[in-house]
Amino acid sequence: MLHAAILKLSLTGFRSYPAAQVAVEARAIVLTGPNGAGKTNILEALSFLSPGRGLRRAQLADVGHRPPGAHAPDAEGAPWAVSAFIEGALGEVRLGTGYDPAQEGGQRRCRIDGEAVPSANAFLDHLKVLWLTPEMDGLFLGPPGDRRRYLDRLVLAVDASHGTRVNGLERALRSRNRLLEENGSGRFLDAMEHEVAELAVAVAAARLETVARLSAEIAAHRDEASPFPFAELALDGAVERLIAQHPALEVEDRYRALLRDNRPRDRAAGRTLEGPHLTDLSVSHGEKRLPAARCSTGEQKSLLIGLTLSHARLVGSMQGLSPLLLLDDVVAYLDAERRAGLFEALARLGAQVWMTGADPSAFAALETAARFTVAPGTITRA
Ligand SMILES: Nc1ncnc2c1ncn2[C@@H]1O[C@H](COP(=O)(O)OP(=O)(O)OP(=O)(O)O)[C@@H](O)[C@H]1O
Numbered sequence: 001m002l003h004a005a006i007l008k009l010s011l012t013g014f015r016s017y018p019a020a021q022v023a024v025e026a027r028a029i030v031l032t033g034p035n036g037a038g039k040t041n042i043l044e045a046l047s048f049l050s051p052g053r054g055l056r057r058a059q060l061a062d063v064g065h066r067p068p069g070a071h072a073p074d075a076e077g078a079p080w081a082v083s084a085f086i087e088g089a090l091g092e093v094r095l096g097t098g099y100d101p102a103q104e105g106g107q108r109r110c111r112i113d114g115e116a117v118p119s120a121n122a123f124l125d126h127l128k129v130l131w132l133t134p135e136m137d138g139l140f141l142g143p144p145g146d147r148r149r150y151l152d153r154l155v156l157a158v159d160a161s162h163g164t165r166v167n168g169l170e171r172a173l174r175s176r177n178r179l180l181e182e183n184g185s186g187r188f189l190d191a192m193e194h195e196v197a198e199l200a201v202a203v204a205a206a207r208l209e210t211v212a213r214l215s216a217e218i219a220a221h222r223d224e225a226s227p228f229p230f231a232e233l234a235l236d237g238a239v240e241r242l243i244a245q246h247p248a249l250e251v252e253d254r255y256r257a258l259l260r261d262n263r264p265r266d267r268a269a270g271r272t273l274e275g276p277h278l279t280d281l282s283v284s285h286g287e288k289r290l291p292a293a294r295c296s297t298g299e300q301k302s303l304l305i306g307l308t309l310s311h312a313r314l315v316g317s318m319q320g321l322s323p324l325l326l327l328d329d330v331v332a333y334l335d336a337e338r339r340a341g342l343f344e345a346l347a348r349l350g351a352q353v354w355m356t357g358a359d360p361s362a363f364a365a366l367e368t369a370a371r372f373t374v375a376p377g378t379i380t381r382a
Pocket residue numbers: 014015016017033034035036037038039040041042062063064065066067329356357358374
């Protein structure tokens with residue numbers, strides 16, 4: 001299998017970095033430095049080499065560099081850019097992305113080898129970026145929306161058109177809700193619900209397919225010695241239930257009928273009360289057969305690490321190219337056995353992995369890693 005890799009990364013006006021450059025040739029990259037030094041900022045920059053708002057789900061205007069002590073920035077923020085020379089699915093290529101409030105629209109701009117592309121979706125042909133951050137620790141206890149977003153990122157990495165589908169569904173639902181509120185004509189509502197149902201079934205089917213593939217990937221490796229528990233996954237939602245119970249050809253009609261029947265209820269609620277926009281991803285600890293939310297904090301963390309590794313294997317085997325992995329502050333919290341298990345799993349995966357931590361000694365066992373020291377505004381080879 002081929003392995004995607006960042007060869008060179010350049011940041012301009014990005015978070016704590018007025019300008020920074022990093023050249024790497026290793027499979028494992030370790031960034032260490034004190035709290036607040038700017039380690040996560042580097043991972044965030046890499047996460048912008050994929051669709052979406054990066055691993056912090058940031059507003060574009062917040063990302064541009066603010067010099068220390070500067071007055072509060074204006075709402076539009078400062079321009080910023082991330083550029084990476086990578087070895088990807090189609091060979092060596094330069095991916096560039098950034099934001100400039102002076103440019104019309106204030107959208108994120110993306111380029112491949114200097115040529116503008118419509119969106120970061122185009123990056124998926126070259127590179128998949130997966131991440132695990134401390135903010136995801138609460139995933140199993142938090143609201144379903146967080147798990148749905150997590151699920152959709154899992155799907156997006158194996159099915160590049162999923163983002164467009166999900167956005168389309170959200171737009172169509174907003175239009176339906178507006179029509180209901182305005183007491184729009186039945187004919188318009190019929191047409192809108194037709195669109196909602198088509199997109200809803202496509203979104204639910206793509207999620208179910210990814211969950212099935214991921215479950216198969218987990219099952220294929222569950223007998224391997226690993227310090228990370230295997231996860232059992234399921235989707236809980238109205239359309240998923242229809243897909244499980246009825247022939248594929250009937251599902252869209254049935255969901256459309258449900259929407260029609262629910263009009264009075266949905267109008268009163270001001271939103272659509274059933275559909276894949278409310279689906280939940282349920283995760284259980286495989287050996288213990290216990291919902292993840294009832295596992296200990298450490299077990300939940302281990303489950304997430306195991307899921308991330310399985311997902312990375314799945315993405316790699318589907319694309320023939322292992323993804324880039326970003327592990328923010330993951331290693332420090334693991335005991336020695338789990339740490340060794342993680343390093344072994346990463347070596348087997350072969351993917352390029354960027355890891356952060358405050359304490360360099362946590363990474364001592366990674367003999368071939370490229371090590372960098374991060375301080376406010378700078379990143380230097382250790
Ligand atoms: N737009 C910005 N301009 C300048 N500095 C910023 C901007 N956004 C965030 N920062 C600074 O970046 C720093 C946080 O960086 P980051 O989260 O990468 O730290 P870290 O090294 O990962 O820390 P920890 O070990 O605590 O996780 C903070 O000091 C914050 O003030």
